[in-house]
Amino acid sequence: MTAPEQQPNPGEDRPDGPLVQRARSGDREAMAELVTRHQGTVYRFLLGLFADEDLAADATQETFVRALGNLAGFRGDSSFRTWLLAIARNEARGALRRRVRRRELALDDAPPIEDDGVGPEAAALRSAEVHRIREALADLPPKQRMSVSLRLFDGLSFREVGRAIDSSEGAARVNYHHGIRRLRELLDEQGDQVRRRRSDG
């Protein structure tokens, strides 16, 4: 039933080792390249966790600032990406505390923070279909959403997905497949609703 994991880290076609070495010695270009390479994965992982674009963007920034400031803490036991995702999990906790702080401010005197995460132009640019899929993704349970995102968009192995979501490889696989099935159902339901509305009106 379960297919063997063919690649330990699919998608990681370019090894990070040399870049990490350079970044450790203070090479800023290497640092920026590491961020460029992995920002999408870290962001999508955190978005999968929070289903909130602002929280995810903040925590992604924090993750990289921390990681780059603590490169000595990376000992190469795992891939750099796996290490980053572990930091991201920890940053998620920091994001929670900041969220609470911000909320207290909003209650007092600070101007309300625009929380939609999508400006009007950006929203207009998003096609209806993309919007529909993202809505459906947001409706998935977090572990399914994270598994779908990391496997489908970032091509992580189920083993690596498992580590990122604090589960086993098997659980990651199950979460992925359940997530895809649920996504299909949600999109079908949405489609039915649209069709019904059209035929009613």
Place this chain on the structure above:
Amino acid sequence: MGDGCARALDLLPLHIQGRISDAGEAVWVKQHLQLCGDCAEEAAFLEGLLPACPEPPVDLVASVMARVEAPVTPSVHHVHRNLPPSALPNSAPSRQRVRFGGWAASVAALLILGLGIGSLWTGDGANGGDLLFSAFLEDDEVAVDRDDWMVAGAPVLDALPDEVLLALVSEARR
């Protein structure tokens, strides 16, 4: 569903992005898709999802590098994707302590529910609980923001399952 379908379905997300590095395996998936309508349909469905791949804010790399360059500041500024930097407030929000009110009480309840008694008090003995609560409830960066946490492994915070964390986030949002 044929015998190879489970294997194919596992590999489809890699296949549609050309990420299967093993050449034999890549060929196998292609052949399977020619023979199996169900899996081919699933591949088409997955391909349809790819345009919805969420992307981080365009200025993320620059924001990170600006902070790595600058001397480390403990406060975090919010990423305003739709505002120019000049529109951002100049002063960092004043630091306020989280009051031990209804929210905090819910946190305590969640922590106890989510962690169970065993995992909270393993390792450092009775101090584990105090550390955990100070980390979450006090507006004090020291408990969790020390730079050695990654080396040390931050065992107490690592013990928090994601479910608890998520419950905390949704609680905080209300």
